[in-house]
Amino acid sequence: MNTYLDYxxxxxxxxxxxxxxxxxxxxxxTHMPKNGNKFRAQQLSTLAKIAYELSTDIKFGKLLEKLNSDDSLNFDQKRNIELSYNDFxxxxxxxxxxxxxQSLLTxxxxxxxxxxxxxxxxxxxKNSLSDLIDLRKEECELIGYKNHPYDVLLDKYEPKLMTSEVDIIFNDVKDKLVPFIDKISKNNIIDDKFFYQFFDKKKQWDFGIELLKQMGYDFDSGRQDISxxxxSTHFSPQDCRVTTRIxxxxxxxxxxSCIHEGGHxxxxxxxxxxxxGLPLxxxxxxxxxxxQSRLxxxxxxxxxxxWKKNYGLLKSYFPEKLKNVDYKQFYNACNNVKSSLIRTNADELTYHLHVMIRYEIEKAIIEESLNVDDLPSTWNRLYKEYLNIDVPSDSQGVLQDIHWSHGSFGYFPTYTLGSFYAAQFFDKASKDITDIDSKxxxxxxxxxxxxxRKNIHKNGKRYDASELCKKVTGETLNFKYFMDYAKNKYTKIYDL
Amino acid sequence: MNTYLDYxxxxxxxxxxxxxxxxxxxxxxTHMPKNGNKFRAQQLSTLAKIAYELSTDIKFGKLLEKLNSDDSLNFDQKRNIELSYNDFxxxxxxxxxxxxxQSLLTxxxxxxxxxxxxxxxxxxxKNSLSDLIDLRKEECELIGYKNHPYDVLLDKYEPKLMTSEVDIIFNDVKDKLVPFIDKISKNNIIDDKFFYQFFDKKKQWDFGIELLKQMGYDFDSGRQDISxxxxSTHFSPQDCRVTTRIxxxxxxxxxxSCIHEGGHxxxxxxxxxxxxGLPLxxxxxxxxxxxQSRLxxxxxxxxxxxWKKNYGLLKSYFPEKLKNVDYKQFYNACNNVKSSLIRTNADELTYHLHVMIRYEIEKAIIEESLNVDDLPSTWNRLYKEYLNIDVPSDSQGVLQDIHWSHGSFGYFPTYTLGSFYAAQFFDKASKDITDIDSKxxxxxxxxxxxxxRKNIHKNGKRYDASELCKKVTGETLNFKYFMDYAKNKYTKIYDL
Structure with missing residues (x-):
């Protein structure tokens, strides 16, 4: 291994x-029969091991070191090498x-x-979760940190993000968003009961496919399944798949969920x-x-x-069920701000309280002020405190999300971050694109x-998140965009 | 690497x-979107390369050499080592x-x-096929052979099988089976037109699933898809999948096809x-x-x-379509011996003429007496000669089978071999199992x-094919069992 091409x-x-x-x-x-798990776990572990061995190949390291001080490389090449070398x-x-x-455990x-x-x-x-938590704590020590062990976990999903920054973000949520949600909840008269009728699975599926196509999701380079x-996952830019549940x-x-995963x-x-295969x-x-998904x-x-046009399309699938619901009612219903049990079904405002609960739990676990046995009760207590919700069962409570079963801690905060980035990007897009609303x-x-595509996707990792945000919108992440968006939209809906 | 456990x-x-x-x-x-192919090919090639490198690891070779002369190993362990060492x-x-x-090409x-x-x-x-043929010819020379280059290709699928033995098998087919087929065809008055009505896809699917369950196919360790x-394929004994087409x-x-793949x-x-992971x-x-599939x-x-009971089940799915067809008619129709175009739909007798055509073509290609350009015309000529069939299109002719696209040459003869083994195994099973018919x-x-399971499956590669056949039935492969089965069955059906 000697050249950039070898790299x-x-x-x-x-x-x-x-x-x-x-x-x-x-x-x-999506498809594996239930007994397949044992050997699948072993196969995944073998692949993870081989990938790890190749990633830490000492010859590869030497090449990276050499290329990292090679001035003949162009900007993109240098960026690739810099990121690969850090990763190495x-x-x-x-x-x-x-x-x-880790692979076997997950x-x-x-x-x-x-x-x-x-x-x-x-x-x-419980036992698997406890083992995964031990693994993550071990990881924090292996990698090392200056301020907070949780920084190590955040960095895996959001490079350079610090626990102290996440604290600031959730302080904004508490200081500005929560009072606004309270104001709405006092005024909440939206009726969304019609959502909870029987809607045929096949028809829902077909409607979801139509929405994905309309967004520009390319089914020749992807597919949807049930899980x-x-x-969403990808095996190359030409095979990016989504799943949904109905x-x-x-x-x-x-x-x-369909539009969300489609955005990813x-x-x-x-x-x-x-x-x-390269960082870029x-x-x-x-x-x-x-x-991208939140946008x-x-x-x-x-x-x-x-929904101006799409509600008509939806009605053509379910004319009977929706016959007494007009477009405006539908729009209001899909923006019903209301405390709820399941994060993925939450409205776009209370959603961040769901994330905050998970963040607080994860931080407490890593700080060792909370142990696994107390997880369900803590979960339920925080849902009562922040969302005024009684959690009826662990399935709908502490077990609702897949993330911890994947060993993903430090992941949830990126959801809130993503929403705030989305608001800032969309604000800029609306300024750049003439007549975006009528489009x-x-x-x-x-x-x-x-x-x-032009401003974000095609860059890959050319810039850090903060850098990209500044390049695209003129400033780094600013909570104001989300708050302005929320106020503007919901003040109208709720006539505040 | 030093011990049997390391091995x-x-x-x-x-x-x-x-x-x-x-x-x-x-x-x-089964599922991949069409644009996914390019990177999928690359990924498969990488996996093949890594597996190959591990399989030919010199330290592994040394371990195998050492264990191959280790007398403390038991029979099964010795057998594993012997086969692994040969493979190495x-x-x-x-x-x-x-x-x-090879991986990229296939x-x-x-x-x-x-x-x-x-x-x-x-x-x-054509071009891909031609490249694959070149690769196979190269392979024959790489591996080396005593008698015929095609021996190398046969050995990949049927260890130790020789081209000269396959010639003998197909001589039996020509000498004994072909005249019997001729006799039938002069007497063929079976009406199977009812098969070619419209049969709803979903109902066919459900019926197929019932048959698979009845055979003892474990859906907790497998699944069926469309391709x-x-x-059939497997990722472990606990994840063995089948596909069908409708x-x-x-x-x-x-x-x-459902019963066949289920048998595999x-x-x-x-x-x-x-x-x-071991030969056994x-x-x-x-x-x-x-x-197994043919049995x-x-x-x-x-x-x-x-069909005594199952025909009733089938009728419950398609009562209208089958109302004028009785059980006996159905049985006769599914044993309609008649020249046809598509190998996988052929009856169990003319089937071997389809295989023979492919065998002759493959041998001629490897012997370089036939080139790729002449493949379609040769295919069509042989179908006329052996089956008296005019091939209406290449899709239904030379392009009908997937095998060559996988680079599989030397594979087809194992179909005929398998049928003859099946007859011999089933003859023995019928003697061993009381009242097998009423069961x-x-x-x-x-x-x-x-x-x-007891006589064949659980052994894995404990014995060679010939050895196993002798162990189970008392003698090595003997065409007589198939011929006797055919004569006995079809003499009754056709009242010969």
Missing amino acids: KEHCKKIYDIYMSASVLNWDQE KKKLKYSTKFVER SRAFQDWRIAKENNDFNIF AHPF DENNLSDMIW ALYEQGLLKENY GDSISLGIHES WENHVGRSIHY IENGETKTLLDWL | KEHCKKIYDIYMSASVLNWDQE KKKLKYSTKFVER SRAFQDWRIAKENNDFNIF AHPF DENNLSDMIW ALYEQGLLKENY GDSISLGIHES WENHVGRSIHY IENGETKTLLDWL
Whole structure:
């Protein structure tokens, strides 16, 4: 290994293994028969181990070191090398044993979580979860930190983000968003009962597919399946898949999860295929990823413009069920701000209280001020405190999310970050694109997609999240954009 | 690497990669969006390369050499080592470059074949096919042979089988089976037109699933999907999948492909999971594999006993379509011996003429007496000669099978071999199992499955195909069993 080309080849090889593992993961969550789990876990562990060994190959490290001081490289090449070299040095702090253990553990934990959730029995998941938490604590010490061990976990999903910054974000949420939510809740007269009729699965599915197509999601480079928890994944920019779940007694569940995952997939489909395997062919961070899904889900998919035509389309699928619901009622209903039990079904404002609860729990776990046995009761207490909700069962409480079963701690805050980025990006897009509202009304979202492609997607990791935000919007992340958006929209809806 | 345990661990690691590649292959043929192919091909090539490198690791070779003369090992352990060592020495003759090229080529060829078949245009597939043939010829020289280069290709699927032996088999077919088929065809008055009505896809699917369940196929360790060409695959004994295709204008297509692939999957589900990754956890050969699918498809699934109850079940799915067809008519129709165009739909007698045509073509290609340009015309000429059929299009002719697109040459003869093994095994099973006919009539095939599990499946590669055949039936493969079965059955059906 001696040249930039060798570097690229080695990166591609590593990425091929990660992408293969993604196929196995996708299959595990969508199609795999239940007995398949044991050997699947072993296979994923082997792939993780091989990828890790290749990523920490000492010859690769030497090449990176050499290329890192090679002035003949252009800007993009230098950026790739810089990020790969940082990644290499970070990975060296782990060990093959750690990676193997992590892979086996997450496969086991995912299966345990699934059964625990089905059976509403936290105890089935408890041991796996406890082992995963131990692994994460160990990881914090392995990697090292200046201020807070949780910084290590945040950094995995949102490079450079600090716990202290997340604290500031949630202080904004508490200081500004919570009072506004309170004001709404005193005025809340929206009737959304019609969402909770029986809506045929197949028809919901077909409607979801239509929405995805309209967004510009390319079905020749992707597909949709059903899974317990909606997600998007990718095996290359030419194979970016989404999943959804359909609740026949709740129409809203499918619609916005579909648009949300579609937004993620559009980001992946917009990465440049010539950069496959390289940092510049990869998404920046989960926060930026979430900004894409949230932008489509909320700023487009919950806007009055979006439903002008699409509500007619929806009515053509369910003429009987929706015959007494007009367009305005529908728009209000899909923006019903109301405390609820399930994060993924929450409105775009109370959503951040769900995230805050998870953030506080994770921080307390890592700080060792909370132990696993007390997780369900703490969960329930915080839901009462922040959302005034009584949690009726662990399935709908502490077991509702897949993330911990994947060993993902430090992940949730990126959801809130993503929403705030989304508001800031959409504000800029609205200024850049002439007549964006009427374009959305006419289902012409291609201009918006092109704007996102050009300004965000095609860059891959060319810039850090903060840098990108500044480049695109003129300033770094600013909570004001989200708050302004919320006030402007909901003041009208609730006639505040 | 120093102990038998190290050997096992290394084998499992290699097998994990092969099984991961199988998941990627399964996905490619069932679910992958069309643009996914380019990177999928690259990912499969990377996995193949890594598996090859691990398989030919010099330290692994040294360990095998050492263990191969370790007298403290038991019979099974010795057998594992013997086979692994042979495999190691054989693999050393290849190169990483060869393996990589092969993987990329087969992925490309599969895609070309699919498009060529869809568009009925052999030219789209021609270049890929030609490259694959060159690769196979190169392989014959790399591996070396005593008598015929085609021996090298046969050995990949049916260890130790010689071209000269296949010639003898097809001489039997020509001398004994062909005259018997001629006799039938002069007497053929079977009416099977009812098969070619419209049969709803969903109902066919559901009926197929019922048949699979009845056979003892474990859906907790498998699943069925739709693909262009039915196949079975496995990722472990606990995840063995089948695919089918459904022609709404031909009921018979789905039924027997379903039973056939189910038979393959039962073999894989019957391998011992503690032997995962080792030769004793692997099937013996394609011939023995095919004996399992053919035994279920023909000796069970086309027997008069099998349909005694199941025809009632089928009628409950399609009462209108089948109202004028009685059980006896149905049995006769599914044993209609008649020249046809498509191998996979052929009756169990003329089937071997389809195989013979492919065998002759492959041999001629490897002997270089036939070139790719002349493949379609040769195909059509031989179908006229052996089956008296005019081939209306290449899609239904030379492009009908997936095998060449996978680079599989030397594979087809194992189909015929498998049928003949099936007859011999079933003859023995019928002697061992009391009242096998009435058991099959009552849908009680568990006794038969147990017999197969005990005598065949659970052994894995403990014995060679010939050895196993002798152990189970008292003699090596003997064409007489198939011929006797055919004569006995069809003399009655056709009142010869």
